[in-house]
Amino acid sequence: MARRRGPLLLMISLLLAAFAAWVANNWLTARATARPAPAQEQIVVAALDIPLGTKIEQRHLALISMLPGQAPKGSFHGYGDVLGKVASSSLISGEILLAPRLAESGGGSALASVVDKNMRAVTVRVDDVVGVAGFLLPGNRVDVIATEKDGLGNQVRAATILSNVKVLAVDQTASTDNNQPVVVHAVTLEVTPPDAEILLKGKTAGSIQLTLRNPLDESDARTRQPATEPPRLTRVKSPAPPRQLGPEVMVIRGTQVARTAAAQLTPDPSH
Numbered sequence: 001m002a003r004r005r006g007p008l009l010l011m012i013s014l015l016l017a018a019f020a021a022w023v024a025n026n027w028l029t030a031r032a033t034a035r036p037a038p039a040q041e042q043i044v045v046a047a048l049d050i051p052l053g054t055k056i057e058q059r060h061l062a063l064i065s066m067l068p069g070q071a072p073k074g075s076f077h078g079y080g081d082v083l084g085k086v087a088s089s090s091l092i093s094g095e096i097l098l099a100p101r102l103a104e105s106g107g108g109s110a111l112a113s114v115v116d117k118n119m120r121a122v123t124v125r126v127d128d129v130v131g132v133a134g135f136l137l138p139g140n141r142v143d144v145i146a147t148e149k150d151g152l153g154n155q156v157r158a159a160t161i162l163s164n165v166k167v168l169a170v171d172q173t174a175s176t177d178n179n180q181p182v183v184v185h186a187v188t189l190e191v192t193p194p195d196a197e198i199l200l201k202g203k204t205a206g207s208i209q210l211t212l213r214n215p216l217d218e219s220d221a222r223t224r225q226p227a228t229e230p231p232r233l234t235r236v237k238s239p240a241p242p243r244q245l246g247p248e249v250m251v252i253r254g255t256q257v258a259r260t261a262a263a264q265l266t267p268d269p270s271h
Helices: 002-034 108-116 194-203
Strands: 041-046 061-064 119-124 141-149 156-170 186-191 207-212 248-253 256-261
Touching: 002 119, 108 156, 119 194, 141 194, 156 194, 194 207
Parallel strands: none
Antiparallel strands: 041 061, 119 186, 141 156, 141 207, 156 186, 248 256
């Protein structure tokens, strides 16, 4: 009797397990049918690294799916919204493309498209020393130091004339694919119109040197001119006018001649 009870209990256990699996499967199916998966939206991302100043093409783009309402502000939902624009900053692969990081090409050069509104691009000639030994790259920030000799050439004055200036391009390249030092012959800086005049004046009066800044440093490094004190007024006491003693009289005594005031003469009582 005990031998028959074992297989019977095993069969009952298998039936109960099958029934539990069936119930769980029906519950999951009902849940999935009652709550359909929400529709997802497509977002445009960079399919590869896009250097600054690059005109966006189809090969630069890819699409990813995101839940509705999760896409960041300024993102794009189709390739047509991005094609033809210019990257105003370097973009990395997989980065969501945002409107503030892209600029309209406007039919001009890529460099002209990345110049901010009310700013100007000025190119200055440099050598390997002025160009920070070739370590300048587009997107870096620099200070501009102007040096000038006096008229006799004995003394040299140096002053930081511009601070925290953005490098738009080195030579004729607005983008780089690596961070290796490259000797350049010209650097294009983004400055305001008044700063462009200061830069060209400093370059004409002497020579300029570029100093590389830390990208997190926002301080103003321009040389402050010492405030000149107003001239002090000094009161000078005017000399007293000479004392008037009246008309002079020439007195001749033998070979001696003297001049004296008429008021100082005392009449001789003997005359």
